[in-house]
Amino acid sequence: MGRDALPGEVHALVARYFKTSSDVDVVLLLHYHRGPWSTRAVAGRLHLHPDQAQGILDRLAASGLLHRDTGGYRYEPVHPAASAAVDRLATLHPSYRIAILTVIFDASRTTGRLGPLAASSPLEEGDEVQSARRPRDRGHST
DSSP: OOGGGSOHHHHHHHHHHOSSHHHHHHHHHHHHSOSOBOHHHHHHHHTOOHHHHHHHHHHHHHHTSEEEETTEEEEOOSSHHHHHHHHHHHHHTTTOHHHHHHHHHHHHHHHTTTOHHHHSOOOOTTOOOOOSOOOOOOSOOO
């Protein structure tokens, strides 16, 4: 399923406002569960690092999808068209997750939002991938 599977207003919303799938998760969390949310509560609910949650919340508030006040963050889009697109996104999200991620990735590639890693060449057949994980110490000595 490609990006063309999404309705135009949802495609435009995703491409314009979201940098990561966590951005989508944050907006949908606040959309479904109205009321003020603290950074800590969002981070805990979505299993994000608090700094990551803070960055997402601040960015989405600056873009006009969320409102920030002394009580925390609320889903309160400034533009009615954005509100309608988020409503539609909420209904499509369970079935169109791959299409949504494709739009985010495509927008990130064309705007350079992913940084130098996205610009690197893809792995070629035969390339070795080194794991970033360290082997677990299970009490064995080598």
